[in-house]
Structure formats: C-alpha cells, structure tokens
Amino acid sequence: MMQKYLFFYLSFGILLISPLILHAEPADTKKVQLSLSQAVEQALANNLNLRLKQDDVQLAEGDAQKAQARFDTFLSAEVGAASKEMTPLFQHGATEEDRSKLNGKIQKRFTTGTEIDLGIRNGRFENDAEGILFDPAYNSTLSLSVSQPLLKGWGTDIQMAEIQSAEKQLQASTHLVDSQAADLAASVKRAYWDLVFAWQDIEVQQLSLTLANTLLEETGEKINAGKLAPVEIYQPQSEVARREETLIASERAIGVADDELKLLLNSKDWMATFT
Template identity: 35%
Template sequence: MFRATRLLLPDLLDLREEQAFMKNLLPLLAKHGAIVILTAALPVLAGAAPKPSGPPVKNLIFEHPRGPSSAPKVTGAHLKLSLREAITLALARNFEIAIEAHNPRIRQNEVTEEKSAFDPAVRAGADAKKSRADTPSRLFAGGGQQVVSEQILSAGIVKKTVTGAELSLIFKTIRENSNSRQKFINPDFDSSLTFTISQPLLKNYGVDVNKAGIRIAAVAFDQSLLAYRGKVISVIERVELAYWDLVFAISNTAFRKKSLDLARDLLRRNRIQVEVGTLAPIEILEAQAAVATREEDLIVAERTLKDREDVLKKLLNVSGSLSSWRLRISPADRPVFKPVKIDEMASALRALKTRADLESARLEIEKNKIRLKRDRRNLLPDLDLSASASNQGVNDSFSNSIDRQSGNKGYSFSGGLSFRLPFGNREAKARVGKSRVQLQQANATYAQLEQSIIEEVRRSVRRVRTDIKRIQASRLARRLAEDRLDGQEKKYQVGLSTSRDVLEDQERVANALTNEVQALVDYNKSLAQLGRVSYSTLQRFKIQMGDPLKGDRSAKP
C-alpha cells in the first residue's frame, strides 16, 4: 500500500486543504514511492541515504494520457520527491507529452480519411423541367408550339476500387408529358437501370497507385507513435537533468550560507582581537569585504535555486494556479556515485537498433519510395476504358414501366476508350523528379542521423568516463582543501597567519565542496543523457509503454 508522511503547520495548511492536496496527488504516485510534505528543507547531501518507505517499486506501465490530470491544491508546503516519483508525475501531467499524444490520433484519422476514398456512396437526384418551342409542324395540339414537361428521379450507388475503376449502378425514372399527337402514351414513364464502369488502363491504374495515400498515411501514423515514444524519453531525461540541477542548486546554496557564516564568524573574532589590541584594524576591512562578497554569492545562489525549482515544476506540471507556484520541491535522492562499465560498441549498436528518430527516418524513406512508385506510374498517358449496360421499360404508369424494365423488354450496351497526353507531360515529369530528389534527401538524412547517433553515444560515454575521474579528483581536492584550512586556522590562532589567508582557504573549501557535488551531479546527468542517446531510459526505470490506440491502422481499405 502507498505510504505517506505528512508534517503540516496549522497556519499554513488547514485540514481541508491537506485532504484536497492528498486526494489529487496520491493517485498519481500510488504504488511508485512515497511523498513527504515538509515544512522545512532537509539537507539532501548529508547523512545516510534514506530508506524506502514502502515496498519495492514495480514496473510502471505508462498509459498514454489524453491530457494532464487535475492539479493538486497546495499552499505553502514543501513536496519531497524522489527521482522516480518526479518521473511518475511528469508522465502523468506533463503538457508536452499530453500534446504529443494527440498526434497519433490525428494520424489515425488521416488513415481513415484516405481509406474513405473507397467507401461506396449513395447518389440520388430529382429534376423537373418544362419547355415550349415554336415549330412549323401541325402535329402538336395548340397549333405550332411543342410543349414538353419532364420530372426525373434517380438513385444509385457509386464506388471506387483499388485498381482505380469507378463503378456505378443507377436507377432512373422519367415522367414525360407532351402535346404531341403522335404519342400513344401521354404521359409516359421511362424507367431504366444502368451499370457503368470506367477503368484506367495506364495512368492511375493499379493498387500501388490508388492505395499510395493509405500507405503513406499508415507510415505517418507509425512515425507519430515513434515521435511520441521519443518525446516521453526526452521528457524523462529533462526531468532527470532538472532534478539533479535542483539538487546541486540546493547544495550550492547551503555551501554559500556556510561560507558566509564562516566569514561573519571571522569578522566577529577580528573585531574582538582589534579591541584588545592583538590585531591590526585592517583585518576588519578584509573580513568585511569577504562578508559582502559572500552575501552576493548567496543571493545569486538563491536566485539560481528558485530558477531550477521552477524548471522542474514546469516539467512536472504540479502548479495548477498562480498561488500554487509557491510549492517548494525538496529532492529526496542524492547524487550517488556508482561506477558503471559501459560498452561503447554495445551502446551504439543498441541506439542504432532502437532509436525512434532513426526508425522514423527509415519510415520517411519508405514513404518517399511509395510516392516515387506512384508518380512513375502516372508518367503514362491517360487511357480509360468505359462500358455500360442498361435495361429499360416504358409504360403509362410507374409500376408498369418497372414491370417492363425488369422483364428486359429494352436494353442497351456501350463501350469505348479515351486517350489523353499533355504536350511535354511536364507536370508528371516534375512530380517524378521531385519524388526522386526527396528520396535521395531522405536517404542522406538517414545516413547523417546514423553518424550523429554514433557521435552522440561516443560523446556521452566519454562524458561518463570523464565524470568518474572528476569525482575522484574533486574528492581528493576537497580533502586537501579542508586539511589546508584546518592548518591555516591553527596558524591564525597563534598569530602566524592573516585574515586574508584564512578567507582564501575558506573560499577554497567552499569551491572544492561545490566542485565535488557538481562532479557527482554531472555524473548522474551524463548517465541520463547516455540513457537517452542509447535508448535505454525506459529500461533503466522499468517503464513499459502501452499502445495509445487500439484502432486499425493497416493499409487494407
């Protein structure tokens, strides 16, 4: 079960606010760790590593969200988060992930849109017309004028096939009334059922041409899934980097406070010694200058701390309102130095095999091949075969005309060919040229990306190895600086050293502590970057991504 420890000040959060906060936040982190709401910042770089407050974290099956969940209501509290919990929050609430999650749904609808070209459609119409024309014939009632009125009703089904053929089956009935004395039936009803086919034989013929749009849309859908996966990994990496940057900012602020306290203590001691006459007054000025400088350093460190905290808040999207930006985030994890053996070749091969951007580039080549194949086919001229067959029936009523039509009392057949070829055929040739160049460009992009991935992996591995050496060197430098300061303090107490010497060694210790923590943080950040470029981030955090869409995205119409 999920465990949480809450230490709340009554004047900061009343019981109702606490319950609302926990109600909104706990479901996001259930079974993935513990949240501790604190009223004071806890040091994250001193003491033993915190013990887990719950059962081991199991694999996080990340379901693609349709949008960020509701923001927790927090007022003036400190939220203590482990790195795992921060990543869990980001996966559930990050806006970039939520925005990217819409693209597969958009692309899926584009696949359906392309498939709809082969959907059968119902066609129906109704027309009425009347004409009156002068004629020299006396065969018309009313003198030399011919009067004809018609009412036409039609309905049927039309469909396009994957070979490019257009099929139609249309039923039509015409009611005609005329003043002609030669008409034996007036008004008469003419009913017919006509089947028509128009099949391209050269241009626009074949499955490859007519299903090209569906196949391109299906590939684009797969690319959107890869882009989504890449976005998730990118956000996880950025959360890691922001988390460790915040850890360093907190540590650096603590070091600057300690350095300022030491300078103030030295100033106090100098004033006492000047008063008793054992120290020159100039030593007070030295100490005052050091205090002023370190106050400035602390101000800058506190500003940087707030900046780093806001970066993490934005990634986690834990602030739902302006007031909730006051939430303070306290990292629960410390940067740990666990030397890892990295196989550069294996990392590069894994990246080349699994990187989403490289797979997307390969799919882009596939899309351009589909376009080129379609455009090459359409270099051919238009040659269309058309044929139709119909039966007809005419009688004095609609029902009687249907009887005659269904009895095949009258029928007709027709067929023909049509040919068209533009002079120069420049449009089709230009499309082929464009598709060919785009394919060449896609191949070059793929090769360039392969090269970039190998370079990124090599650089990331090199950075990890360098940071390991930096940690070892910075630890030695910190110990030596502390020993030097200890000796300088003893010399100062017996009058063998000056305030300037002590202040300089204090600054060396503060810088050495900062450098050591910076090396530890950089090492963990380098591991995060290596995870992204080698595509091992999800494996490191045991995150399983499910398919956000269950719908059909195949190329079959």
C-alpha cells in the same frame, strides 16, 4: 593603539552589514511559484518548434485520410423538372410539355482494384396533345458496371501502397513529436531541479555566512577582553570574506538556473523569478 581598535570596529561593522547589501533584491522583482508539472506543461505549450512538428502531424493525418478516401462509397443523386409552352405545329398538337427526372448512382472501389458502378434513371414525360396512348409516360433504366484492372493497378499491394505510405509518414511524424516532447520535458525537469538546488544552496551559504560572522563577533569580543591577541581577528575576517564570495556565486547560480528554465519555457516575463 586607539587607531588600531577604531579600524577593527569599522571593519567589523562593514562585515556585519555586507551580507544584507549583497543579498538585497530589486524592488520590482516578482517571485512566481512554479511546480514541476506546471513547468513541463508550459514548456510543451509554448515551444514553437514543437508546434510546427504538431502541424506536420496534422498534415500527415490529412494525407492519410485522403489516401483512404479513394475506397469510400460514393453516392450521388439528381432531381430535376422542366415545363415549357409551345405553339402546336398541327391540329390538336401539344401546347404544354412537362418533364421530370430522378436519378441515383452508387460507386465503390475495393482494395483489389475492382470498381462497381450501379445507377438508376427515372423519367416522366407529359403533354396535352391528343391521341397519345400513354400520358404521362414513364421510363426507368438500371445500369451496373464492374471493372477490374488486369495489368496496371492489379492487386491489393498496389492499391494500398498510397495508404501505407501515408500511414508510415503519419507514424514517423507522430514519433518525432513524441520524441521531441520527451526531450523537452527531460530538459525542463533538469533545469527545474537545478534551480531548486540553487535556492537550497543559497540557504546553506547564508547560514554558513551567519556562522562565520558569529565567530568573527566572538573573536572581537575576546580581543576586547584581552583573551586573544589582535592578530587573531584576521583569520575569521578572511573566512567571512570567503563565505561572502561563495554566497555571491550562489546568487549568480540562481540567476543562471532561472534564465535557463525561462528559455525552455519560452517565458515572456523575464523580470519575474521562479521559486
């Protein structure tokens, strides 16, 4: 009879301290508080595939700007001056000669295919020869050219085709990034709330185990008082064991949910635990 009570007290003590052992955490575990908005922002910032898609958007923007550039106004200017000394070939001939120029041009292409080229050229010539009527001498030239394709390249549709293609590619790339970002944000939100539920569930399971241990303790006291038969201890013992098993499963669920969220966030700190 004494051995039977000794076995009972030993089992009862093990059941009381087992939840503390099961729920013990490593000493180096770091808990990090993370809000839902922070989780979504971190996932969007760290996702490598999303970064590559964003690079595609930037490339598409460059292609669109390049296609539009063919209708930009092109303005150019040229300035120059030169001076030289020479041996005169005849009496009173020039020994020094100076030249300078100032040229400008403006070009424009329109969506109809029309191209306009307007240019102006200015020159100045001066030397020290005798008998020259105009010294220095100036010359200016104004030119205007207009071209319009009549067969190949005629019409706005053809001229705008490259721009429209680049803009559609830009829209497609942007939509793909937005869609992937929305899918990633939705996955992060699901994983976040799964982790929140796992933390809440473990609190419920811990309370359930505490109640089962309380019932086991009360049953043991009643058995010691002779109010219950010793065989009545097995039912609360089995209930404690069942709830311990459920608590272990809940702790494992926290680890799984935490790992899934870290994968989505591309987290580098795998030793930390999100709370």
